[in-house]
Amino acid sequence: MKIELLTEAEVASLNTLIESSENIVVCCHKSPDGDALGSSLAWNAYLTSRGKHANVIVPDAFPDFLKWIPGADRIIRFDKNADKAGEMLEKAELIFCLDFNGADRVDEMREPLEQAKAKKVMIDHHLDPSMDTVLTISHPNMSSTSELVFRIVWQLGAFEEMTKEWATCVYCGMMTDTGGFTYNSTQPEIFFIISQLLTKNIDKDKIYRNVFNNFSPWAIRFRGYLMSQKLNVFADLHASYFAISKREMRDFHFIKGDAEGLVNEPLRIKGMKLSISLREDDRHDNLVWVSLRSVDDFPCNKMAADFFNGGGHLNASGGRLRCSLEEAEKVARRAIAHYEDLLK
Template identity: 25%
Template sequence: MSNTIQKINEIIAKSSSFLITTHESPDGDAVGSSLALASYLRSIGKDVTIHFCDPVPELYTFLPLADTVLQTIPDKTYDICFVLDVGEFRRAGKAVASCQSITAFINIDHHLSCDEFGIINLIDSTASATGALIHRIIKSANHPISFDIAQCIYTAVITDTGSFRYSNSNPEAFAIAGEMIACGVNAWDIAEKLYESQPRQRLELLAQVLPTLTFTPKGDVASVTVTLDMYEKTGTGPELTDGFINYPRSIRGVEVALLFRELKPGSWKIGFRSKGKVDVASLSAAFGGGGHHNAAGCNMDGTFDEVRARLFSHLEKVL
């Protein structure tokens, strides 16, 4: 692992133009790790472009450089494209996959199952977050952690560990959090922005979603559903659904929670969450998806009743 990080730092040193991207519907780790890496590269004089196929969710717009993220890729040559936290290369979006001006890719990830598409693949499924891997890269280069970088890394780690409630809350995660606070991060300030400043429309959307709560006959699987009609009624979008899946997961007796999110008529994105006993990465893999032991996802086509019936039937058989 240390040799891989050393190679990444050697490539950074001899390259000048970088593109940074992450997965569709970016979460706190995706945004935080991307912005931390961008802040680091800019601080050492590199030309950096940040591109997400989807906008930065409002929840994370307080982070430094969030306002510089683009949804299009400028027409220029990039020595290296860092692809962070995607699991599968396709999740970086069509613009990245079809970009002819990228010389090479470096893949940084902590998903249990991950495509190895880069000239270097820094993959460590024991890392609490991709932000933790960015922290290792910066520390290996003996570069000081600025306040801006610290905010981004702290956000990446705290969100992907569920505020240190999930099983990936390992000693490294706590050590990084402590170090970022020593760098000036105010733990309450970040928590207030992440958890105490949600827009009114998010709760209005949640009020539409919670009545869809459904259980399998044994009660060990529960789901909630977000439809396009709900977005229209509340004037919201998918960026406000982050965390909704935690409501069914929090129910006593539920081991696997699902969030059905309608992408377009006949197309669904399904999020999987586990309390630890069940490996949802393997469950989602049966439907072409992937992820971590406790968090995974996949896409499926069909009517809602068809998709839910297929998933519930499969889960009842394997659990």
């Protein structure tokens, strides 16, 4: 089965960049998810296996349910250690940008990243890469950036040396970015990759439990409240949305990650094609985060670009609105109405 995806020129360029660099930084996007962390930590482990000094820097906090991932305790948060992280970026000879397609995705880390003199390499699976790099490895048809990392390491001939911890990071990233392999995961190569990861003695069932069965009692009550009291269903259009306010998050002792995956729940309704989640930012006024999920060929990414200043994948996208939550709900209703013909 063909796993390789780099050209001979890309392999040569990547090897040369790594060999000629001793001080390396790996970074990912704001609000890191399982794929961002999994791919970054896995790639960092590969670089370390080659004798390189590498560090993982993330823009801000990641969910509690991902803190168990091997290597997570060594991650440097830019929002908590801006001076240290900034110095690392400044002194780096090579920076790997994983799971994001543009510098705007790293938020407050953007300026030091763009000003860094290091050569930059992108490894990503999102559409329309826009960063200035010496090497861009962009494959939007891949399930995840973690899958890309596996394929690259496999092609570089280093899979046999990689550890159980490395394989755990890759599997977690692939699993989370496909909703437990329930979407964007029909390529047969994906299951070959899983079979190879299992040879490293990973416990895939425990990885699943660590991610998806790791909520607090408050989080479960919060999710039940949203589905019973806040879900707006447009049955004739096979669409839905729900909105989460700052007050509701305070009332249910919300912590980062408590709403993770919740946008997928309405898609369990028979015939549902589209689900939209709106969530007020808990620190800033008039900022609403938007997540969109769909099934089959409904273009979440186009709706996100048209109405929510965002983008992403066909069936999983996101965006943001600079407005009140009430106004954001009106935008969501307009978006659903605009796409009536595709939703019916």
